[in-house]
Amino acid sequence: MTSPDQANSAENPWPVRTISFKIADWIHRLGAIWVEGQLTQINVRRGTRTAFLTLRDPAADMSLSVTCDPMLLQRSEVPLAEGARVVVYGRPNFYTGRGTLSLRITDIRPVGIGELLARIERVKALLAAEGLFDPRRKRPLPFLPHTVGLISSRASAAQRDVVAVATARWEAVRFDLRDAPVQGPTAVPAIIEQLKVLDADPRVDVIVIARGGGSVEDLLPFSDETLLRAVADCRTPVVSAIGHEPDNPLLDLVADVRAATPTDAAKRVVPDVTAELRGIAELRRRSAGALRNWVHREERVVESLRSRPVLANPLRMIDDRQDRVDGAVRDVRRSVQHLLTVEEHRTARLAAQLATLGPAQTLARGYAVVQRTDVDALHAVRSIDDLPEGARIRIRVADGSAAAVVAPNHQDATKENAQ
Template sequence: MTPEQGNTAENPWPVRTLSFKIADWIHRLGQVWVEGQITQLSLRRGTRTAFLTLRDPAADISISVTCDPGLLQRSPVPLTEGARVVVYGRPNFYTGRGTLSLRITDIRPVGIGELLARIERVRALLAAEGLFDARRKRPLPFLPHTIGLITGRASAAQRDVIAVATARWDAVRFEVRDSPVQGPTAVPAIVEHLAALDAAPHVQVIVIARGGGSVEDLLPFSDETLLRAVSACRTPVVSAIGHEPDSPLLDLVADVRAATPTDAAKRVVPDVSAELQGIAELRRRSAHALRNWVHREERVVEGLRARPVLANPLRMVDDRQDRVDGAVRDIRRSVRHLVTVEEHRTERLASQLSTLGPAQTLARGYAVVQRTDSDQPHAVRSVDDLPAGAAVRIRVADGSAAAVISPTTKESRQ
């Protein structure tokens, strides 16, 4: 298709034709100087290309930038996200992806770059002093009745904080202090209001709020004087500066960092409706848990009452009565048997004793002779114990008789 044929619905351009034409027009622009703010910086070790995103300082417009990593490393001022720079390069349109980027060969920091380098030095100094330490952070009160608010006069940040906070709890009160939030007069005014609110006994938390802005606009919130004043406050301080990409040093020193003024209101003031719903839910769950516990304990008691030992306490005694009676009978039988055995043994021993005793010997015709004239009467075992004239007693089976030994009656031992 030639240009003479025109571009109509019947003769449309292919995508490649459009891409080539766009690339041709962009490449005719040649080398250009561009000023902007670095919002993203990707510099990976070992790669040949560094990627940046350059944002317009006054409009929400950005462009992708590529360059040699050495170009960034040779910069007299360290280039970080937020730095304002002037770059020199050629716009390139990549037809394969349909994307536009700027390939630069020179980059020069603007005055803000030096300010950002100064901020980095302040960051390092305060970090070394421990002002960013999490242990220094003070907890926020659960339901503050008075909130100190430092913000711009009639600003959107002020309206957002007050509107969101009162919607969450209509009884909350504010001590509003209007202050410049950018420029050379911002830091002295904010420090003065901060000291006044910190000295007020009825103020329980202080919010420093401002909407988004450029790095230059947010420089007061990285000032060392303000940061030290916030660190010295006895009242908890909430930093609500800008949006997520903005990160002044106040966020690090404050007790709580909020992404936006609206987020600060939500962090400081709890939602009363949600809290009441939570309380009602906790009460419902507590009542349900208590009822379940009572029912469970009732079932335990019913189970205990249904046990035989509690249903009929004497049943255990009755069940064991037969065993007790049997044991008694066994004991008695054992005792009687033992007594009978011992009786028989006693009779046997008595019989043996009577058989071996002197009475049985006397009954068979024997006699026992005892001398009675000595101090201790004793049985005579030898004729030598019977001298003539000795008094003796002769015991036989049916009695005893006294006698005197005569010389004629004594016989010698055979």
């Protein structure tokens, strides 16, 4: 027979008992430990010396079998029931005969209210440090949600309140009702599952998590870290409607909106159609009044403009300035006429001076102008030397002119006459 201490292989496999003993040996080395959890099952059989319990992790879907002496449960100062939070002390035990693991405990202590509140405060501080309570993360609620997702226990008062109040406020509201336990060890995973389903539905515009009031132990699921992180990761706005006004689970801080009661949640999520219609009617009345006032005001402005002289008689401005234009035209004409008269007098004076100095006046006094006509350029004779014998000349007097020819010896005769 092959020894178990030899190397394990396909040719040298270990028997079941060997692996069972090895697992038991490793588990037993863990020693006695303290474990916290939530009791989900208590089975005490009469006439037996062993009680069987199931201890579940509140934040994960994991559980562990626990065994103990029934007297241990009876000696507990606080009666133990399913859903109670406890701390147990025991040693892990692997039963090689059945290949099962259980925790054999020798002490069990219920977790008190003070300890629960202290743990809630620790979770609150942790999530606050991560910014999960930051108001800037809060998403606004839609004005008219297409569908409202509601997570609550089946046929609960909270469910009825939300549906009844919302329907009374708006008859067309639609609900996607999701039933889930709201206390006990199965509450957190069930709520998270329904939360993911509603968040993935594009028709759901807002999610309401509702439950009636209860003790601190009853409301523990709504301060569970796993549930709080799931709510923070939702893309859809979440409304917390847990308990009554004094109840403040941590879900109120993580949710986008905190409602004091389920009824308050319905009022926050669904608008009151009657109030909205009244508001619309009031806005229409105010807008109509504002429009009428604006029209009247503009009419008064138009009337004021029309009553002004410039618009009442548009030609008046032209008429008022016509006199000025006419006066200006008269002044211009008077100035031009005066200028013309002055210039006419000046011209007449100059003409008289020119006539006095001109050759016609000289001729009128008995003088004559002699001009040669047998040369290319007609010019007046200025000297006797310009009158050779036979030169043709024109003699111009006051009343006309006559042609002549210079006779011989005229120069001598002229000189003599001059002497």
